[in-house]
Amino acid sequence: MKDLKTVYLTHGPEFSLPKPEPCVMAMGFFDGVHVAHQQVILEAKNIARKRKIKLAVMTFFPHPREVLNLGKEKMNYLTPLEVKLDRFSKLGVDIVYVIKFDLVFAELSPKEFIDTYVTGLGVKHAVAGFDFTYGQKGKGTMKTMSTDGEGKFLVTVISKLDYKGQKISSTFIRNLLSHGEVNEIASYLGDYYETRGKVVSHYHSRIGKRFYIDVAVHPYYTLPANGIYEVEMHSEGHVYHGSALVYSNKIKLSFDGTIKNQTYETVKLKWIRSLDIERVQLQQI
Numbered sequence: 187m188k189d190l191k192t193v194y195l196t197h198g199p200e201f202s203l204p205k206p207e208p209c210v211m212a213m214g215f216f217d218g219v220h221v222a223h224q225q226v227i228l229e230a231k232n233i234a235r236k237r238k239i240k241l242a243v244m245t246f247f248p249h250p251r252e253v254l255n256l257g258k259e260k261m262n263y264l265t266p267l268e269v270k271l272d273r274f275s276k277l278g279v280d281i282v283y284v285i286k287f288d289l290v291f292a293e294l295s296p297k298e299f300i301d302t303y304v305t306g307l308g309v310k311h312a313v314a315g316f317d318f319t320y321g322q323k324g325k326g327t328m329k330t331m332s333t334d335g336e337g338k339f340l341v342t343v344i345s346k347l348d349y350k351g352q353k354i355s356s357t358f359i360r361n362l363l364s365h366g367e368v369n370e371i372a373s374y375l376g377d378y379y380e381t382r383g384k385v386v387s388h389y390h391s392r393i394g395k396r397f398y399i400d401v402a403v404h405p406y407y408t409l410p411a412n413g414i415y416e417v418e419m420h421s422e423g424h425v426y427h428g429s430a431l432v433y434s435n436k437i438k439l440s441f442d443g444t445i446k447n448q449t450y451e452t453v454k455l456k457w458i459r460s461l462d463i464e465r466v467q468l469q470q471i
């Protein structure tokens with residue numbers, strides 16, 4: 187990713203802060219980098235350009251909810267960290283601070299977090315959404331951030347962005363996926379949902395009318411519910427339209443038999459819409 191500086195930070199006794207860089211910082215987890223996330227980052231970008239200082243994003247890994255419920259609830263991530271970083275880069279972000287979210291970090295008081303990771307990193311202007319919380323038990327809110335910052339940086343709060351009366355959120359997008367409603371996702375995500383995966387095998391059907399590819403999805407993506415979907419497969423600069431059968435966390439792609447039997451390593455899939463089973467030649471699979 188051109189020019190994107192990524193700094194990984196882990197809180198602990200031997201922790202040392204990097205040199206503070208005056209910046210405007212957007213804060214949050216940003217799973218999927220959906221339309222509202224983009225709004226938060228673009229608002230921070232506008233301020234950074236006006237103030238002629240760097241645009242930074244602070245994000246965390248793993249997801250706080252996964253750590254705080256002690257792994258009881260498996261997190262269905264929308265995007266692996268490297269895809270998130272690539273999207274930040276495309277939005278014009280200069281620096282990403284990826285903080286390891288563990289139980290030591292979670293115990294920081296709101297004030298300690300602000301002093302160490304906001305003021306301490308050189309933040310001159312913090313930008314986050316209305317519901318961003320920080321510090322032990324999430325006690326720090328966008329109402330307390332200015333006080334905790336003791337006037338050392340300005341704060342901009344992004345009001346709730348919703349669509350059709352629903353808060354745009356990663357959780358809502360995960361719910362759409364779990365119900366197979368991929369058609370709806372583009373309105374909340376800003377594009378079709380996409381996954382990347384490794385080709386496990388490929389073969390033509392007996393009479394050559396169909397070409398099949400079995401794909402294993404990379405970690406930190408969430409597959410839609412079991413079912414049949416219209417997909418676009420992006421591979422080596424080509425785009426192929428076909429269908430995907432999702433079953434027990436596997437994907438079987440089906441294309442018109444004329445597709446060249448190329449040796450693909452990995453494929454990117456864009457999930458367009460869910461299909462009925464009758465409309466896809468399943469009998470040859």
Ligand SMILES: Cc1cc2nc3c(=O)[nH]c(=O)nc-3n(C[C@H](O)[C@H](O)[C@H](O)COP(=O)(O)O)c2cc1C
Nearest residue numbers: 250251254291292293294299319320321322323324
């Ligand atoms: C330094 C720091 C410590 C945090 N500690 C906690 C915590 O102890 N408990 C908590 O519920 N949220 C904590 N949070 C807030 C979480 O990041 C997250 O926003 C919160 O769990 C609510 O997430 P949700 O609304 O997406 O479920 C902390 C955040 C930061 C930055």
Ligand SMILES: Nc1ncnc2c1ncn2[C@@H]1O[C@H](COP(=O)(O)OP(=O)(O)OP(=O)(O)O)[C@@H](O)[C@H]1O
Nearest residue numbers: 213214215216222314315318346347354355356357
């Ligand atoms: N619909 C929204 N309107 C305004 N700000 C938002 C919205 N959704 C997220 N944000 C802000 O974007 C940043 C990143 O959001 P974050 O990923 O932490 O929450 P989220 O998208 O609601 O995800 P989840 O559903 O997993 O909690 C935070 O500052 C958050 O307040």
